Structures are given as C-alpha cells and as structure tokens.
Amino acid sequence: MTATLADAYDARLYARARHEAVPTGALFTAPRRPTPITPEQQRLNFELLGQAISSPHQAAPAEPNPTKIRALTIQPPWSDLIALTNEEIAKRIENRVWSTGWRGTLLIHGGQTIDKHALALPAVRDALPDGYEPVPGHVVAVADLAGIHADDGACTRWSEHGCFHWQLAHVQPLSEPVHATGSQRLWKPSRTLLDDITAANPHLAVRLEAAESR
Numbered sequence: 001m002t003a004t005l006a007d008a009y010d011a012r013l014y015a016r017a018r019h020e021a022v023p024t025g026a027l028f029t030a031p032r033r034p035t036p037i038t039p040e041q042q043r044l045n046f047e048l049l050g051q052a053i054s055s056p057h058q059a060a061p062a063e064p065n066p067t068k069i070r071a072l073t074i075q076p077p078w079s080d081l082i083a084l085t086n087e088e089i090a091k092r093i094e095n096r097v098w099s100t101g102w103r104g105t106l107l108i109h110g111g112q113t114i115d116k117h118a119l120a121l122p123a124v125r126d127a128l129p130d131g132y133e134p135v136p137g138h139v140v141a142v143a144d145l146a147g148i149h150a151d152d153g154a155c156t157r158w159s160e161h162g163c164f165h166w167q168l169a170h171v172q173p174l175s176e177p178v179h180a181t182g183s184q185r186l187w188k189p190s191r192t193l194l195d196d197i198t199a200a201n202p203h204l205a206v207r208l209e210a211a212e213s214r
Contacts, residue, residue, distance in 0.1 A: 069211050070145075071107035071189045073182030076134035077118055079110035081127055081158070083141040083173040089127045091158045094166040099148050100186060105211035106168070107189055107197075108141040109182045110134070123157065138177035139189075139197060142204055143168040172207070176200040 074082070074094065084090035114134050118124050146169040149155075155165050178197050180189070194212075198205040 067189055067191060067194060067212060068214060069105045069107060069189055069194065069208065070102060070186045071109050071139070071180075071182070072186060073109045073111045073184070075113055075115040075118075076110045076136050077124055077128060077132070078115065079108055079140055080132070080135055081124065082108050082143065082168060082171060084127065085171075085173060090171065091127075092168045092171065093156045093158045094168060095158075095160040095163040096166060097163055098185075099164045102186060103145050103147070104214075105208070106143050106145045107139050108143055108168075108171075109139050109180055110136050110177075111182055112137050135177050137179055137181075139174060139180050139193070140177045141171055141173045142197075142207065143171040172204060174201045175203070 072094070078091065078094075081091035082094070114136055145166060147167045148164050149167070151159070151161055151163055151165065153161075159165050174197065178193070178200055180193050194208055198208055
C-alpha cells in the first residue's frame with residue numbers, strides 16, 4: 001500500500017516541500033484536525049516530507065526545437081480558476097515558493113492530480129461555474145507572466161502569505177483545451193504542442209506566433 005500523509009493539514013507541508021504552494025489568502029481557512037495526530041502518524045509525515053525534500057526533480061527531456069514560450073503545470077481547480085474570464089473573480093496570481101527571472105508568454109497547463117481539498121473551499125466553489133468539471137492533463141489558457149513580487153501582505157484574495165506572487169496578465173482561455181504532458185517548474189512546450197493549440201484554437205494563432213518571433 002502506498003504511504004500517504006496522515007491528514008489534509010500536513011499535506012500542505014508536503015506541497016511546500018515539493019516546491020508547490022497551495023493558495024490560501026484572506027478568504028481561505030486551514031482545515032481543522034478532526035482528531036489529534038498520533039505519534040505514528042507524525043513519524044510517517046516526517047519520513048514522507050524528508051523523501052520529498054531529498055528526491056531530485058525530474059528534468060524535462062531535451063527539446064530539439066526549443067520554443068520561446070514556456071508552460072507551467074498547476075493542479076486543477078487552480079488552473080481552471082486562472083482560465084476564467086471574469087476579472088473580478090478570476091485567479092491572476094500564482095503562488096510559488098520559488099522565483100524566476102523569465103518573463104513572457106506562458107501556457108497554463110492543468111496537472112493530472114486534482115486538488116480535492118481546494119474544491120471544498122468556499123471561495124473556490126463560489127468562483128467556479130455551476131456544474132464545473134476539472135480539466136486535468138490539458139493546456140487550458142495562455143497568459144503573460146508580467147512580474148513576480150514577494151508577499152507584500154496586500155495583493156489579491158488568491159495570494160498566499162510567505163510566497164512569491166506570480167502576476168498573470170492578458171489571460172485567454174482555450175476554447176478547446178489541448179492534451180499535454182506537464183513537468184515541474186517552467187517547461188518548454190514542443191513545437192507540435194503549439195501547433196496543436198493553434199489548430200484547435202485559431203483565435204490564439206497570432207498571439208503565439210508573435211510570442212515566438214520576439
């Protein structure tokens with residue numbers, strides 16, 4: 001049987017160890033523990049956290065025809081919240097515990113693993129449309145990574161304290177999400193993937209072509 005973290009609260013520590021921050025912000029509340037954690041559960045949690053911290057990140061395969069565009073894999077529903085078009089409720093900040101000097105056109109890719117704990121948060125449920133279905137394993141939007149700043153204490157309701165806030169601008173959802181295999185950190189989409197995106201979403205062809213010609 002595969003070992004897992006003892007409860008949802010400590011899963012947040014695991015996410016941090018894997019360099020993936022879970023958005024909380026002012027409208028989010030940490031789940032309460034239903035029962036006190038046992039010494040055995042605590043030991044298991046520390047073992048798994050140690051494995052997560054020490055295990056090397058898998059490098060993306062070398063791309064023979066690299067593109068200037070980059071992609072970021074984000075767990076649904078967070079990826080789908082970015083793809084929303086209503087600027088008042090859409091997620092325009094991505095929380096990360098690491099930063100980058102890269103700026104440019106960014107593909108928003110929904111990871112295969114769905115953050116089920118996020119689906120229970122009132123702020124997430126209120127923002128998502130009725131009948132929402134996650135879109136894992138697909139590119140769901142195109143955005144510009146306009147900037148990154150450290151936690152300033154007064155950013156947006158989707159911001160998490162203690163993280164770098166990645167500012168997303170000019171977000172355009174894909175009318176037809178395109179399947180893709182993601183990776184950790186920023187990764188380079190293949191030329192084939194970009195061609196598949198423009199074929200299924202002609203309204204993005206000019207933007208992606210311009211991003212590649214810069």
